[in-house]
Amino acid sequence: MSWQTTKPGLIPSLDVSVERLSNLLSGIDEIRVQNRNPIHALKVGALLELEGLKTIISKIREYSNLPIIIDHQKLADIPSIIKKYVEKIASIGVDGAILLGYVGPTSITTFVESCQEQELASYIVAEMSHDGASTYIKEESPIKIAKLARDLKATGIVCPATRTESIQRCAEVLKGSLLGIMSPGHGPQGGGADSAVMAGADWIVVGRSFYNSQNPQETLIKLGKLIIDKWKIKNSEE
Template identity: 25%
Template sequence: MKGEEMSYSKDDNSNKARYMPNPIHAPTPIPTPTPSIFLKRLSASVEEHDGSRVVLALDLSNDVSVEKVCSIIDALAGYICSVKMNMHLLLPLSMDDVKYINDHAHSHGLQSIADIKLNDIPSTNKVAIDKLAESNFDALTINPIIGLDALKDAIHNAHSRGMGAIALVYMSHKGAESSYGMRIKMVYGEQDDEQKQQREDVQLQQRSPSSSSSSPSPSTIYRVFLGWALAADADGIVVGSTRPEMIRECRAYIEDAHMNVAIFSPGSGAQGGDPSAALSNGADYIIVGRSILNADDPVREASRLARISLISRG
């Protein structure tokens, strides 16, 4: 690790300004926000690893062991900026094992993300965040379906432990549109306020770069999740690379809100997503697992994706 930016003391939580929430879209924020401490660490890792914006998903399906995971990190560390662990590792390994892997990733100047899609009541979420912090994770993923108040609470708890928080907005798998693209109608108090709904629909449609009649309704779950993520001060959002048009829409929305929120895009390769399209449409980081891990030459594939991320981001 080089320079003070790669410190893992995690005691700097001077993130973006706080905003009053809105059920559909984030209010106008204070201009010129600064990156969160997690995004600063991640940017430093990108710089240290020759501009790579590849997050390696450690989705090992068999032969899971600390030794194997660390050997993969050793081989690919020069071509990635972060690793991501989900249930493939978190279930079969102990907390001590996971902490060892995180420390090993940090020794290479990498960040580590716990991809648990946190989705529970606030008290349980806090326990989970505390345990992840004790395991030396740098960030975690959260599902906004828990509601805005619980989302704000979880993100605040993560930030208080020096961790970043990345909110799901639109996942990459086939069929995700059946939930994330679902049209909804917001309810305010005991009665529907249809005029308020219509006003907010129009406002959000005006902010959207895709305002054609064929574009998704402003009152869709993913747009609510996007607004909540910004209102709750998330460090990043997840939008699948299988949906570059959604990435473009989310990027325009974030820029219009003058906020520093990174877009993490999974789904390249095995799920059919195009990493170049994801990055050129506004993604900051591509999350890749099986396409690298199952390649005949994982190092070559990781190197190829690192070059793509450098070229596509300019």
């Protein structure tokens, strides 16, 4: 089984400055091994990427060999730009990327196929986690995005922990496939990792409750145990 299909999992989000990486990543691989913690990958967002992606990847690699997923929303562009972007990030050493699904099927298809060509994991955002995110989006859009991601054999989709009903609907679409659901919005945004896993999420993205914690490593250990316990309960009920 490749890292892309390993479930359940925890994805720490590194939305911080370069200076804070050392504190957050110190001992993270040891936590994963010694505590059998399900840390799946590390997510690098646009804020950190602006400080120089190549430098960031090198810095992270000083502390961890975990897969790195790039979350840069400007990747949501026209197909020709998406293809070039995927080729570029692959050459830098990124292991996966996230695309906003609202760009439509042509760009999504180019993204997934380009990632497959470069042997990168591909994730499509079906719905975002913050208040107002769905104001201008049709109710059926997340389902359509999930179906397209499934048909293209993407690695997974992104559904928010703040909207468990969306997770449930998309999980039903993905049933029987290898695709997983990445779920942000845990903690300060109001979503719960436990309820997200019970609704069908496979990978929990943890941001502020991780990097603003007084003990980030302990936070990962506790949250890892929680999602494993909920995952076991969820799968025993099916």
